[in-house]
Amino acid sequence: xxxxxxxxxxxxxxxxxxxxxxxxxxxxxxxxxxxxxxxxxxxxxxxxxxxxxxxxxxxxxxxxxxxxxxxxxxxxxxxxxxxxxxxxxxxxxxxxxxxxxxxxxxxxxxxxxxxxxxxxxxxxxxxxxxxxxxxxxxxxxxxxxxxxxxxxxxxxxxxxxxxxxxxxxxxxxxxxxxxxxxxxxxxxxxxxxxxxxxxxxxxxxxxxxxxxxxxxxxxxxxxxxxxxxxxxxxxxxxxxxxxxxxxxxxxxxxxxxxxxxxxxxxxxxxxxxxxxxxxxxxxx
Amino acid sequence: xxxxxxxxxxxxxxxxxxxxxxxxxxxxxxxxxxxxxxxxxxxxxxxxxxxxxxxxxxxxxxxxxxxxxxxxxxxxxxxxxxxxxxxxxxxxxxxxxxxxxxxxxxxxxxxxxxxxxxxxxxxxxxxxxxxxxxxxxxxxxxxxxxxxxxxxxxxxxxxxxxxxxxxxxxxxxxxxxxxxxxxxxxxxxxxxxxxxxxxxxxxxxxxxxxxxxxxxxxxxxxxxxxxxxxxxxxxxxxxxxxxxxxxxxxxxxxxxxxxxxx
Numbered sequence: 001x002x003x004x005x006x007x008x009x010x011x012x013x014x015x016x017x018x019x020x021x022x023x024x025x026x027x028x029x030x031x032x033x034x035x036x037x038x039x040x041x042x043x044x045x046x047x048x049x050x051x052x053x054x055x056x057x058x059x060x061x062x063x064x065x066x067x068x069x070x071x072x073x074x075x076x077x078x079x080x081x082x083x084x085x086x087x088x089x090x091x092x093x094x095x096x097x098x099x100x101x102x103x104x105x106x107x108x109x110x111x112x113x114x115x116x117x118x119x120x121x122x123x124x125x126x127x128x129x130x131x132x133x134x135x136x137x138x139x140x141x142x143x144x145x146x147x148x149x150x151x152x153x154x155x156x157x158x159x160x161x162x163x164x165x166x167x168x169x170x171x172x173x174x175x176x177x178x179x180x181x182x183x184x185x186x187x188x189x190x191x192x193x194x195x196x197x198x199x200x201x202x203x204x205x206x207x208x209x210x211x212x213x214x215x216x217x218x219x220x221x222x223x224x225x226x227x228x229x230x231x232x233x234x235x236x237x238x239x240x241x242x243x244x245x246x247x248x249x250x251x252x253x254x255x256x257x258x259x260x261x262x263x264x265x266x267x268x269x270x271x272x273x274x275x276x277x278x279x280x281x282x283x284x
Numbered sequence: 285x286x287x288x289x290x291x292x293x294x295x296x297x298x299x300x301x302x303x304x305x306x307x308x309x310x311x312x313x314x315x316x317x318x319x320x321x322x323x324x325x326x327x328x329x330x331x332x333x334x335x336x337x338x339x340x341x342x343x344x345x346x347x348x349x350x351x352x353x354x355x356x357x358x359x360x361x362x363x364x365x366x367x368x369x370x371x372x373x374x375x376x377x378x379x380x381x382x383x384x385x386x387x388x389x390x391x392x393x394x395x396x397x398x399x400x401x402x403x404x405x406x407x408x409x410x411x412x413x414x415x416x417x418x419x420x421x422x423x424x425x426x427x428x429x430x431x432x433x434x435x436x437x438x439x440x441x442x443x444x445x446x447x448x449x450x451x452x453x454x455x456x457x458x459x460x461x462x463x464x465x466x467x468x469x470x471x472x473x474x475x476x477x478x479x480x481x482x483x484x485x486x487x488x489x490x491x492x493x494x495x496x497x498x499x500x501x502x503x504x505x506x507x508x509x510x511x512x513x514x515x516x517x518x519x520x521x522x523x524x525x526x527x528x529x530x531x532x533x534x535x536x537x538x539x540x541x542x543x544x545x546x
Contacts, residue, residue, distance in 0.1 A: 079288055095532035096289055099296065102528040103521055104477030106495040109502060110517040111295045114302055114510070120311050122298060129314070156295070219388070220479040220495075224502050241388050246484060251392055258389040 044256035053232070054257060057240040058264070064151060064236060065215035069208060071155045076162025076207070077200075083163075084170050094164075101160045105220030112153040112225060116140050143233040146226050150234045153221060158214075162207045169203035170196070205276040212272060213265050237261055296521070303327070303514035310510050326511035327519075335489065336497065336516060342407050343493040343520075346482075347475040349411035351468050354422040357415075359464065362426035363452055367435065382420035390416055391484055398485060407491040413481045418471045425470065429463030430456065466531040473524055494520045 116139035124136045139149040219238040226234040245254035305319040403409030438451040479495040486492045501513040
C-alpha cells in the first residue's frame with residue numbers, strides 16, 4: 001500500500017540527502033572534474049567556520065530572520081485583531097489578504113522593484129510629496145537601505161500567514177472568558193493580556209517555527225530584487241550557498257555549507273520550541 | 285479595515301496597472317495610478333517578442349505532472365500513515381523534516397544526477413525535481429484529511445468483503461476528494477511559483493518556466509523593459525489568484541491545522 005509513496009520519497013528525497021552528505025566530504029567541482037573528486041574529510045566544514053563571507057552572511061541572515069519574525073508577528077496580530085469580527089464578506093477578505101503569500105517570489109520582486117524604483121517609484125513620490133525627504137531615495141542601490149527593502153518586501157509577502165494562523169487561534173477562544181472578565185471589571189488591555197495572549201501562544205509558536213525555517217531559506221527575492229545587494233548587504237546564507245554552488249562551482253563546499261544551514265535551522269527550531277514550552281503549558 | 289486591504293493589495297494593483305501603460309506613461313513623474321491611455325502593447329510584446337507561450341506551456345506541464353505524481357504516489361502513503369501508522373513516528377518525523385530542510389541541500393545532488401541521466405533542461409526532469417519537495421507537503425496535507433475520516437466507514441466496507449485497497453479506493457477516496465483537490469491545487473501553485481529548481485535545472489526555452497522568464501526580464505543584459513516585465517508578472521499571477529480563491533477555505537484549514545486544537 002505504502003510502497004509507491006516510499007519508493008518515490010526515497011528516490012527523490014533520501015537519495016539526494018545522502019549524496020549531499022557524500023559530496024560535502026569531498027573537494028571537487030561538478031564542472032571541472034569528472035568522477036567524484038578527492039576525499040578531504042571534514043575539511044570543508046572546518047573551512048566554513050573560517051570563511052569570513054559565509055559567517056557574515058550567516059549572521060546577516062539571523063538578523064534578517066529576527067527582524068521579519070517580529071514584524072510579521074506584530075503586523076499579523078494587528079490585522080487579525082482588526083478583522084476579528086463577524087462579516088459576511090469574510091471569505092472574500094480572507095482570500096484577498098492571502099494573495100501576497102500565493103504569489104511567486106519573482107512576481108513579488110517585480111512588484112517591489114516597481115515600487116522601489118528611484119526613477120518612477122511610487123514610494124519615492126510619496127516621500128517627496130509628504131516632504132519626508134528631499135531627495136529621491138535609492139532603496140535598492142543604497143547598501144544601508146537594501147537590507148531593509150528586502151525585509152519589507154518579505155514581510156509584505158508573509159504576514160498573511162501570521163494573520164491566518166492568529167485569526168484561527170483567536171476564533172478558537174471562547175467568548176465566555178471575555179464575558180467573565182468584563183463582568184469582573186477588567187480593562188481591554190488586561191483582557192487581552194491575560195486571556196488572549198495565553199491562548200495565542202501555541203499559534204505564535206507555529207508561526208515562529210515555520211517562518212524561522214522559511215526565512216533562512218530566503219532566496220528568490222534576493223536573486224531577483226537585489227542580486228546579493230550592493231556590497232553584500234543582502235547576501236543571505238541561502239543565496240550565498242547558491243552562489244558557491246553555481247557561480248563558483250565549488251560543489252563539495254556548498255554541500256557542506258548546506259548541511260551547516262540545516263543544522264542551524266534544526267538548532268534554532270529546537271531553541272524556539274523549547275522557549276515556547278517554558279512560557280506556556282499549552283504548547284505541545 | 286478596508287484601508288488595510290487596500291494598502292496591502294495596492295502594490296499588486298499598481299503592477300497590473302503598469303502592465304497596461306505605455307512606456308512613457310510608466311516613467312511619468314509624478315507616477316500615475318491608472319494607465320492613460322490603456323494599451324496592450326506590453327502584452328503583445330511579451331507574447332510575440334518574447335514567446336511567453338513556450339514558458340507558459342512549460343509551467344503548465346511541470347505543474348501538472350508534478351502534481352499528478354505527488355497525488356498518485358502520495359495518497360496511498362498518506363492513507364497508510366494516517367490509518368495504520370505505518371512506519372511509526374519515524375516516518376512521520378521524516379516527512380516533517382523533509383519539509384523543513386532547505387531545498388538547496390537537494391539541488392546539487394539532483395543537478396548532478398540529472399546531468400548524468402540527461403534530464404537537465406527537460407520539463408520532465410524539472411517536474412521530477414519538484415516532486416522531491418512537493419511530495420512531503422502533499423503527504424502531510426493529505427494525512428490530515430484522511431485522519432478526519434471515521435474508521436467505521438471502512439470497517440463497514442471490509443465487513444462486507446472489501447480488501448483494504450478496495451476500501452481505500454471506494455470508500456475513503458471519494459470522501460476526501462475535496463480535500464485532495466485542495467491539496468493538488470496548493471501543490472500546483474507551489475510548482476507554478478517555484479524558482480530555484482527551475483533556474484538551476486533548466487537552461488533554455490525548451491524547459492524554462494514562467495518565473496525564470498520574469499527573472500530575465502528583471503535583470504536583462506540590456507535595458508530593463510518595465511512594461512513587459514509587469515505584463516509577464518500579471519500573466520504569472522492571474523492563474524494563481526483564481527486557484528487560490530477557489531480553494532482558500534481548504535488552504536486556510538490546512539495551514540492552520542497546527543495551531544488549532546480540535
